[in-house]
Amino acid sequence: MRRSRAPSQQFPLVPKEDLEKGVKVVRSQSDILALIKSCDNTTTIATDVSETFEPPSCAKESPVVPPLQVPQNVPKIKLKPIGPRILKSNLPVSAQIPEVECKKEIKETVVQSSNSLNSKKYNVTWGKQTKKKHKTWEGDGYLTVHEKLATLYDLEGHKLGCTTDLKPLDLEDGSIIVVGSKQVQILDLVIESDIAQSEKLSVVSRPLPPRKRPKISVDMSSPEALFMPEPDIDHQSFFNKKHQEITPVVLESFLAKHLRPHQKTGITFLYECVSGFKSEDYFGAILADEMGLGKTFQTICLVWMLLKRGPYGGIPLAKRVLIITPSSLVGNWENEFTRWLGKDRLRLFAVDQKNKPSEFARLPTRNYPVMITSYEMLVRCIEEIENINFDLMICDEGHRLKNNNTNTSIALNQVKCKRRVLLTGTPIQNELAEFFSLIDFVNPGILGTYAMFKREFEDIIVESQQPDCHPQIIAQGKKKATELNEVTEKFILRRTQNVNNKYLPSKNEYIVFCAMTPVQISLYEETVSYWENRVQEFGLSIISHFGVITTLKKICNHPDLVLNKKNISDSTEETLTQHLNRTAVSKHLFIESSGKLIVVENLLKELHKNSSEKTVLISYYTQTLDVFVKLCNIKNYKYLRLDGTTATALRTDIVKKFNTSQSEYSVLLLSAKAGGVGLNLVGASNLILYDSDWNPASDQQAMARIWRDGQKKSVHIYRLLTSGTIEEKIFQRQISKTGLSEAITNPDNQNNTKLSFDQLKDLFNFKRDALCLTHDLLECDCGGNGLVLNNNSNHECNDEKSEAPLRVNELMKWEHYSSPFKKDLLDEMNLFGVSKTIKFLFKNKTN
Numbered sequence: 001m002r003r004s005r006a007p008s009q010q011f012p013l014v015p016k017e018d019l020e021k022g023v024k025v026v027r028s029q030s031d032i033l034a035l036i037k038s039c040d041n042t043t044t045i046a047t048d049v050s051e052t053f054e055p056p057s058c059a060k061e062s063p064v065v066p067p068l069q070v071p072q073n074v075p076k077i078k079l080k081p082i083g084p085r086i087l088k089s090n091l092p093v094s095a096q097i098p099e100v101e102c103k104k105e106i107k108e109t110v111v112q113s114s115n116s117l118n119s120k121k122y123n124v125t126w127g128k129q130t131k132k133k134h135k136t137w138e139g140d141g142y143l144t145v146h147e148k149l150a151t152l153y154d155l156e157g158h159k160l161g162c163t164t165d166l167k168p169l170d171l172e173d174g175s176i177i178v179v180g181s182k183q184v185q186i187l188d189l190v191i192e193s194d195i196a197q198s199e200k201l202s203v204v205s206r207p208l209p210p211r212k213r214p215k216i217s218v219d220m221s222s223p224e225a226l227f228m229p230e231p232d233i234d235h236q237s238f239f240n241k242k243h244q245e246i247t248p249v250v251l252e253s254f255l256a257k258h259l260r261p262h263q264k265t266g267i268t269f270l271y272e273c274v275s276g277f278k279s280e281d282y283f284g285a286i287l288a289d290e291m292g293l294g295k296t297f298q299t300i301c302l303v304w305m306l307l308k309r310g311p312y313g314g315i316p317l318a319k320r321v322l323i324i325t326p327s328s329l330v331g332n333w334e335n336e337f338t339r340w341l342g343k344d345r346l347r348l349f350a351v352d353q354k355n356k357p358s359e360f361a362r363l364p365t366r367n368y369p370v371m372i373t374s375y376e377m378l379v380r381c382i383e384e385i386e387n388i389n390f391d392l393m394i395c396d397e398g399h400r401l402k403n404n405n406t407n408t409s410i411a412l413n414q415v416k417c418k419r420r421v422l423l424t425g426t427p428i429q430n431e432l433a434e435f436f437s438l439i440d441f442v443n444p445g446i447l448g449t450y451a452m453f454k455r456e457f458e459d460i461i462v463e464s465q466q467p468d469c470h471p472q473i474i475a476q477g478k479k480k481a482t483e484l485n486e487v488t489e490k491f492i493l494r495r496t497q498n499v500n501n502k503y504l505p506s507k508n509e510y511i512v513f514c515a516m517t518p519v520q521i522s523l524y525e526e527t528v529s530y531w532e533n534r535v536q537e538f539g540l541s542i543i544s545h546f547g548v549i550t551t552l553k554k555i556c557n558h559p560d561l562v563l564n565k566k567n568i569s570d571s572t573e574e575t576l577t578q579h580l581n582r583t584a585v586s587k588h589l590f591i592e593s594s595g596k597l598i599v600v601e602n603l604l605k606e607l608h609k610n611s612s613e614k615t616v617l618i619s620y621y622t623q624t625l626d627v628f629v630k631l632c633n634i635k636n637y638k639y640l641r642l643d644g645t646t647a648t649a650l651r652t653d654i655v656k657k658f659n660t661s662q663s664e665y666s667v668l669l670l671s672a673k674a675g676g677v678g679l680n681l682v683g684a685s686n687l688i689l690y691d692s693d694w695n696p697a698s699d700q701q702a703m704a705r706i707w708r709d710g711q712k713k714s715v716h717i718y719r720l721l722t723s724g725t726i727e728e729k730i731f732q733r734q735i736s737k738t739g740l741s742e743a744i745t746n747p748d749n750q751n752n753t754k755l756s757f758d759q760l761k762d763l764f765n766f767k768r769d770a771l772c773l774t775h776d777l778l779e780c781d782c783g784g785n786g787l788v789l790n791n792n793s794n795h796e797c798n799d800e801k802s803e804a805p806l807r808v809n810e811l812m813k814w815e816h817y818s819s820p821f822k823k824d825l826l827d828e829m830n831l832f833g834v835s836k837t838i839k840f841l842f843k844n845k846t847n
Contacts, residue, residue, distance in 0.1 A: 120145045121190040122171065125367065126152060126160065129183045137367055143184060152179040175344045224253035226264055228271050231311050238280050244313035251305050255340060262499040266298045269493045274392065274419040275317060278490050284420040284442025288427040288494035291704030295423045296336050299394055304341060306392060307369050318391035319365045322415065325396035327374035329678040331652030334372065346370060351377050357384040375400060375408050382411040390417040397677050398422030399697065401441050402434035426697030432458040443491060457484050501847050506714040507707045510829055511842035513723040513772045514595040519588045521768055523555045523562065523580055524725065528766050530579055549726060549763065551576060556722040557624050557691055558594040596720045598837050600688060601631060606830040607686055608666060614684035618702050619691055620672045628669045638664050643671035659683030672702045681705040685713040690720055692727060696734035723839045724770035729763050732774055771818055772840035778811060784818025817841040
């Protein structure tokens with residue numbers, strides 16, 4: 001198509017010099033129509049009609065004028081030779097522009113009604129076509145769409161391009177399409193009321209003045225949409241000083257329809273906290289749901305909602321969002337955003353070695369509102385990050401902030417952001433002091449100083465948790481726990497797995513107490529004897545007690561972890577190791593030298609009989625993972641490995657490869673420290689926790705990897721412990737810590753098992769002939785026959801099996817089995833081949 005002619009070319013009957021001088025020329029309508037006919041290939045008319053005319057009666061009676069027929073008796077009009085403007089007329093369309101040869105070009109000047117059933121308008125941002133991950137946009141504009149035709153304009157009304165190859169999915173918020181030579185991102189749909197309602201002909205040749213940014217269109221008619229509560233009078237008086245219109249805040253149905261009831265409650269709770277509904281001075285929240293309840297999905301919904309709109313004037317509450325997560329979960333967060341929002345609705349900026357926070361700061365907030373980084377990168381790049389203003393900060397696995405003096409906590413407190421959301425499945429892990437640190441991070445000062453908190457709450461609550469304490473102290477502790485809960489429940493939301501159980505398949509949990517092999521017994525007794533002799537000869541300060549504990553734990557895993565050890569840095573441990581290598585039996589069989597490894601080898605053999613079964617094998621020691629590698633190689637099992645040495649960029653691929661149903665890999669060797677948190681491993685239905693950590697939260701996190709949303713099979717979780725050893729002592733101490741957490745987040749639960757500190761400190765007392773020290777401490781009279789304790793008696797049992805989901809600190813309600821075992825029981829657990837290696841079992845089934 002040729003370009004529009006200049007004014008002097010469009011009206012050849014008007015002398016050029018007259019046009020330049022601004023001479024007003026009077027012409028009849030027949031002259032005008034003749035001129036239009038002569039304007040072949042002209043798409044715009046650069047004139048302005050200063051005087052309109054009324055058509056004759058014949059024109060009104062018969063509005064359709066035959067082609068090239070000129071109406072008679074038409075008044076004269078004046079033409080002003082001024083700059084391009086709009087030609088307006090009161091004549092019917094057919095009388096104004098007959099069907100002339102330039103029909104195709106003239107039709108392009110007709111702007112269709114914006115409220116037509118088939119026409120829509122979108123706010124967009126545009127730029128040059130590029131394949132870069134982080135795109136740079138050149139400007140804002142709007143896209144008019146009629147059926148499959150889309151036309152791009154900048155905010156000044158200049159046409160930038162068009163396309164006829166349009167699909168409905170191309171117009172979703174965040175989608176990126178190509179229009180002409182430009183790459184375009186759809187931002188939102190323009191509300192109909194913001195577009196002009198006129199359906200009159202408009203022949204445009206001058207750009208229209210830029211419009212104000214229209215409001216976002218939200219489909220509020222869907223019954224699946226989730227509406228947030230409206231602000232009350234107090235909130236309005238404090239936060240709406242300009243008296244802006246109260247606008248509904250809604251989570252669209254495309255997200256809300258996937259939410260379960262507890263997740264809808266969680267999103268509403270978080271919204272109220274960060275919006276100041278709970279308090280005018282505090283905007284933080286802790287989502288402390290147990291593992292597998294969808295904390296990530298709830299958070300994504302919150303982020304999307306806050307970025308889209310707010311309660312006053314529709315102004316979004318957030319423009320920039322910072323998400324901090326363990327390095328192993330950065331890829332998981334990216335995948336979850338893509339899963340729920342697609343690749344184009346919301347663009348993410350993940351900080352890594354190539355993409356620095358300073359680059360994120362230069363990007364338009366509308367294009368890249370969310371930055372994801374690991375805790376390690378946050379500390380490394382804090383000088384760049386602290387210069388960026390964020391409206392919402394989310395800390396995943398927030399129990400990392402349990403110590404205010406760590407580099408991570410110090411760096412996070414330097415970030416400028418008042419709205420802080422902390423995600424954790426374990427708000428209390430070891431001490432109430434750690435609980436205070438989490439609260440003080442999200443809502444600084446709400447509990448006063450730590451000294452005040454310790455005096456007012458911590459000392460009394462901890463004392464009341466001790467067995468044999470005075471009933472008056474127990475009552476005081478319960479009262480203080482209730483008071484603390486009343487303060488924190490305003491911004492801490494915790495739901496247990498019970499709310500999600502009905503959506504998941506059954507879960508079978510087994511705590512398996514294994515016997516030691518002769519070589520393990522020899523090494524263990526020699527280590528204890530060595531420690532006792534050193535303490536008696538040199539005193540407690542000479543030997544490293546922690547080093548001895550670590551050695552004992554490694555012996556329980558496998559003798560090879562302490563024998564033939566090289567490159568030892570700790571002098572005390574080196575002396576102990578040298579002593580063990582000198583006194584121990586030098587030759588031993590690999591598998592048969594460890595009781596727990598015998599059990600693992602038997603489990604993997606039974607599970608591999610079914611080609612569809614996959615197993616996650618977890619340990620806290622990378623050296624133990626090396627033992628697993630050797631076992632898998634001997635038995636020809638295909639395996640993947642994920643530990644602290646695995647590059648962050650590879651971790652997501654490993655998880656995806658393992659979870660694929662057609663994957664050839666049947667075993668995942670996982671480091672509890674590197675991958676025991678946040679990973680979704682629903683591709684496996686079996687999990688073996690080979691050793692334990694002093695922190696019960698770590699074990700709970702690790703064991704929750706396979707029983708979560710997306711799991712289709714019944715799951716079996718095995719926890720291995722060595723009878724009579726330090727592993728049992730660690731497990732007993734975990735029960736005490738879990739009970740402390742329950743006392744704070746659920747002070748009404750009176751079923752928590754309690755163990756004295758004297759019993760927990762008895763770490764080095766090795767009882768080689770014990771079946772199960774933990775069961776002995778329960779003082780249970782069940783006889784190990786699988787009967788469950790009656791709630792109405794301390795020692796009576798009944799014949800009913802456990803059906804309710806029970807916690808590890810409620811072992812009195814689990815099924816108890818002691819050696820010798822019935823064949824059917826071990827067959828059900830895939831453990832019949834190791835009946836002589838197992839001494840005791842705790843068993844529980846959920847769902």
